[in-house]
Amino acid sequence: MSKRVLVTGGAGFLGSHLAERLLGEGHEILCVDNFYTGRKANIANLIDNPNFELMRHDVTFPLYVEVDEIYNLACPASPIHYQRDPVQTTKTSVMGAINILGLAKRLRVPVLQASTSEVYGDPEVHPQPERYWGHVNPIGARSCYDEGKRAAETLFFDYHRQHNMSIKVMRIFNTYGPRMNADDGRVVSNFIVQALRGEPLTIYGDGSQTRSFCYVDDLIDGMVRLMDAPPSFTGPVNIGNPAEFTMLELAEKVLSLTQSNSTIRFENLPSDDPRQRQPDITLAKTSLNWDPQVQLEDGLSRTIQYFHELSGK
Ligand code: NAD
Ligand code: UDP
Ligand code: UDP
Numbered sequence: 001m002s003k004r005v006l007v008t009g010g011a012g013f014l015g016s017h018l019a020e021r022l023l024g025e026g027h028e029i030l031c032v033d034n035f036y037t038g039r040k041a042n043i044a045n046l047i048d049n050p051n052f053e054l055m056r057h058d059v060t061f062p063l064y065v066e067v068d069e070i071y072n073l074a075c076p077a078s079p080i081h082y083q084r085d086p087v088q089t090t091k092t093s094v095m096g097a098i099n100i101l102g103l104a105k106r107l108r109v110p111v112l113q114a115s116t117s118e119v120y121g122d123p124e125v126h127p128q129p130e131r132y133w134g135h136v137n138p139i140g141a142r143s144c145y146d147e148g149k150r151a152a153e154t155l156f157f158d159y160h161r162q163h164n165m166s167i168k169v170m171r172i173f174n175t176y177g178p179r180m181n182a183d184d185g186r187v188v189s190n191f192i193v194q195a196l197r198g199e200p201l202t203i204y205g206d207g208s209q210t211r212s213f214c215y216v217d218d219l220i221d222g223m224v225r226l227m228d229a230p231p232s233f234t235g236p237v238n239i240g241n242p243a244e245f246t247m248l249e250l251a252e253k254v255l256s257l258t259q260s261n262s263t264i265r266f267e268n269l270p271s272d273d274p275r276q277r278q279p280d281i282t283l284a285k286t287s288l289n290w291d292p293q294v295q296l297e298d299g300l301s302r303t304i305q306y307f308h309e310l311s312g313k
Pocket of ligand 1: 008009010011012013014015032033034035036037038039057058059060072073074075076077078092096114115116117171172173174175176
């Protein structure tokens with residue numbers, strides 16, 4: 001059955017991959033984006049598809065459309081982007097959630113929220129299971145994002161309890177792949193672009209902090225499985241690849257895969273930078289039958305290929 005699916009943030013990194021996947025399954029896509037961090041280049045291959053429709057709109061304002069299903073991804077995701085206008089970041093998460101939930105309530109349709117591992121803050125429990133409540137600074141530089149996303153989760157569960165709505169909350173861990181923004185400061189894109197240009201790879205702090213990186217195709221597969229799960233399964237559910245690496249290890253892998261002569265330069269660690277992060281994905285495995293398939297080397301090679309082709313354009 002073909003559905004009409006709303007993807008907010010559909011011109012972003014993850015949203016454009018989701019739109020592509022759903023179009024491929026025969027669904028119609030309404031992409032809503034204000035192009036705060038999204039780019040037309042991300043959806044250039046979709047724009048001529050008769051099943052794809054683009055609407056420029058800011059989700060902090062009400063949205064009246066008719067759809068069968070909603071994925072709410074609108075929100076800047078990288079620290080330099082979400083800290084550029086922190087008030088707008090909180091508004092996007094909180095007012096955006098209220099408007100999208102109001103829309104889903106009127107239409108009586110399922111709605112999925114792209115939440116984040118940042119709800120765990122700088123975690124004191126490792127790896128992080130969904131039952132962990134987190135360790136978040138409410139007034140720091142990252143708070144507009146972390147607390148905005150936490151408030152959005154609260155709204156999703158209150159609309160669910162108060163209005164008996166079908167919700168899905170997905171806690172996304174660091175994801176990488178083609179169409180990452182080359183200058184959004186995230187570690188994978190930074191290292192690859194630096195290595196390809198022969199510039200030093202910038203490691204913040206001593207590089208011993210860890211992250212667990214999920215390839216975008218695996219992430220999108222988990223997202224669609226969550227939406228398609230029975231209404232009784234609301235999450236929150238962690239989706240990420242549990243293979244954990246230090247930033248030093250990541251830099252070495254990128255250097256070896258690009259065969260670059262770049263050196264490594266150590267820079268100051270940003271404030272509130274989490275020391276370690278690794279998803280416990282037991283729930284996703286048992287409830288969604290989901291397990292990431294793409295190993296870091298393979299995913300990095302595909303991403304390097306993308307940035308290599310981009311630099312030639
Ligand atoms: P992205 O910045 O590439 O995409 C976000 C999209 O939302 C952009 O197209 C942007 O223009 C749009 N947007 C921002 N504010 C908006 C507003 N007020 N109204 C309408 N559109 C707006 O980021 P991404 O990596 O694709 O992230 C997508 C979602 O996934 C975000 O909600 C993010 O918080 C979440 N997430 C991503 C990661 C990751 O590693 N990429 C990790 C955790 C959570
Ligand atoms: N809303 C929207 N589209 C709709 C329905 C509602 O954008 O189709 C917005 C509207 O701005 C409203 C918000 O969602 O303020 C929350 O809706 P809800 O029905 O929960 O609250 P109320 O309308 O009672 O404020
Ligand atoms: N980082 C780094 N060099 C860079 C960019 C980031 O060492 O050029 C570090 C950053 O301090 C953090 C980790 O890499 O410890 C992941 O950063 P990113 O912004 O990609 O994601 P997040 O901090 O949101 O998990």
